Amino acid sequence: MTGPSSQPNSQPWDLAIVGAGPAGTASALGALHARPDLRVLLLDRADFPRDKACGDGIAPHAVDVLAAVGVHGLLDDQMPVHRLELTHGEAKVSRAMKRPAYVVPRAEFDARLLAAAVAAGAWFRRGRVRGVRAGSSAVAGEVAVDVAGATTGRARTVIAADGAHSVLRAAVSAAPGGRRVHTRPRTALALRGYAPVQPAARGRQRIVFGTRRQPAYAWSFDRGDGLANVGYGELLTGDGPVPSRVLLLAELDRLLPGAGDDAEQWRGHHLPLSSWPWQQPGGRILLAGDAAQLINPLTGEGIYYAVATGVLAGRCAVQSLRGQHCGADAGRLHRQAVRALLGRHLLHTRVGASLVSRPALVRAAVRAAAADQRVFDDLVEVGLGRGRLTASTVVAAVRELST
Numbered sequence: 001m002t003g004p005s006s007q008p009n010s011q012p013w014d015l016a017i018v019g020a021g022p023a024g025t026a027s028a029l030g031a032l033h034a035r036p037d038l039r040v041l042l043l044d045r046a047d048f049p050r051d052k053a054c055g056d057g058i059a060p061h062a063v064d065v066l067a068a069v070g071v072h073g074l075l076d077d078q079m080p081v082h083r084l085e086l087t088h089g090e091a092k093v094s095r096a097m098k099r100p101a102y103v104v105p106r107a108e109f110d111a112r113l114l115a116a117a118v119a120a121g122a123w124f125r126r127g128r129v130r131g132v133r134a135g136s137s138a139v140a141g142e143v144a145v146d147v148a149g150a151t152t153g154r155a156r157t158v159i160a161a162d163g164a165h166s167v168l169r170a171a172v173s174a175a176p177g178g179r180r181v182h183t184r185p186r187t188a189l190a191l192r193g194y195a196p197v198q199p200a201a202r203g204r205q206r207i208v209f210g211t212r213r214q215p216a217y218a219w220s221f222d223r224g225d226g227l228a229n230v231g232y233g234e235l236l237t238g239d240g241p242v243p244s245r246v247l248l249l250a251e252l253d254r255l256l257p258g259a260g261d262d263a264e265q266w267r268g269h270h271l272p273l274s275s276w277p278w279q280q281p282g283g284r285i286l287l288a289g290d291a292a293q294l295i296n297p298l299t300g301e302g303i304y305y306a307v308a309t310g311v312l313a314g315r316c317a318v319q320s321l322r323g324q325h326c327g328a329d330a331g332r333l334h335r336q337a338v339r340a341l342l343g344r345h346l347l348h349t350r351v352g353a354s355l356v357s358r359p360a361l362v363r364a365a366v367r368a369a370a371a372d373q374r375v376f377d378d379l380v381e382v383g384l385g386r387g388r389l390t391a392s393t394v395v396a397a398v399r400e401l402s403t
């Protein structure tokens with residue numbers, strides 16, 4: 001166990017967080033920034049550093065959220081990536097983003113976040129959580145957390161940050177009042193590897209949209225150290241076989257020829273895409289990041305959502321523990337906070353995701369972004385942050401449709 005110098009006593013934890021990825025570590029940081037003496041347990045089945053299938057693209061919005069909870073300069077030693085290139089068939093735009101993004105291998109990024117959470121006062125413990133019990137089968141006012149091979153832990157509030165295949169989300173959905181959490185979100189599947197960066201891909205994030213089930217795209221993101229994160233992902237529609245690794249690799253090579261040559265560390269994963277309205281039951285168990293089914297359905301970006309909803313979950317746990325309900329209304333507070341931050345944005349991305357099932361619209365949007373920097377900037381905000389599809393962007397895309 002890693003944590004502050006004094007051992008915790010046998011009291012229940014104020015907050016137990018399951019999963020120490022970006023959502024879990026941000027939850028700890030959000031809670032401890034609001035109340036530094038909070039007793040926070042951070043559990044993960046993996047030892048860190050650990051790899052995670054990802055494009056490794058870190059939006060500046062995520063860096064902003066971390067700075068707000070006291071984590072400054074986390075990526076100052078990394079190469080900023082200013083240029084974003086989007087291609088659909090013959091249509092192409094290559095422009096500088098208003099603010100640079102970063103491409104940082106998750107083994108590195110997540111380990112840095114975990115170190116920051118432990119430095120802030122969280123206790124990190126390795127353990128695979130099998131489930132949680134709140135209410136009648138647990139002591140009133142506590143949640144029992146079942147950890148494989150260990151005695152059950154107890155906590156007054158719990159944050160589920162255990163990723164795309166969250167066991168806690170399933171438990172919350174099965175609980176009374178939990179019916180409203182989507183148990184079958186729209187899901188994408190993607191495969192990534194690390195390859196020597198091609199000259200044409202240096203200093204940029206390249207995305208080439210595919211023609212199979214939309215959204216689908218291949219990417220090559222320059223890490224700045226001679227390697228690029230490359231990959232391909234597409235929506236799973238349920239009407240047909242799940243795309244094989246061979247097919248995903250073939251699509252990558254078709255859209256970005258040679259980008260995957262000599263690549264290593266291939267790894268695939270599911271992406272639970274966000275929908276609208278966002279759901280979170282009441283009670284003591286809060287959902288954040290992929291466990292909350294929060295991945296942008298247009299771009300596959302989830303790290304900003306993970307840190308943003310993690311920080312909100314941590315703060316709501318603290319607020320609830322201070323109040324008269326002593327943790328019991330944490331879920332309601334979190335639902336309100338996430339909807340206030342992301343509600344309209346999630347509606348816009350949901351509508352956008354329906355529109356991009358028509359390839360002509362993707363092509364028109366790329367052409368409109370090539371013609372006008374403001375359209376490009378709008379699309380970047382929708383794809384990486386919490387922007388909305390503005391009227392002028394929609395009009396510009398529709399105009400391109402008819403040319």
Ligand SMILES: Cc1cc2nc3c(=O)[nH]c(=O)nc-3n(C[C@H](O)[C@H](O)[C@H](O)COP(=O)(O)OP(=O)(O)OC[C@H]3O[C@@H](n4cnc5c(N)ncnc54)[C@H](O)[C@@H]3O)c2cc1C
Pocket residue numbers: 018019020021022023024043044045046052053054055056057058059127128129130161162163164166167190191192231233268269270271288289290291294295300301302303304306
């Ligand atoms: C191929 C691919 C490319 C992507 N590219 C990008 C990108 O470029 N930019 C971007 O912003 N997003 C990207 N995403 C999405 C991004 O990876 C996720 O949104 C992000 O990892 C969510 O963070 P999280 O903390 O919610 O979950 P995770 O990062 O998955 O962390 C969950 C943690 O929980 C732990 N855990 C799981 N189950 C248990 C258990 N039972 N007990 C204890 N611990 C458990 C895991 O070990 C893990 O450490 C991509 C996803 C994929 C699959």
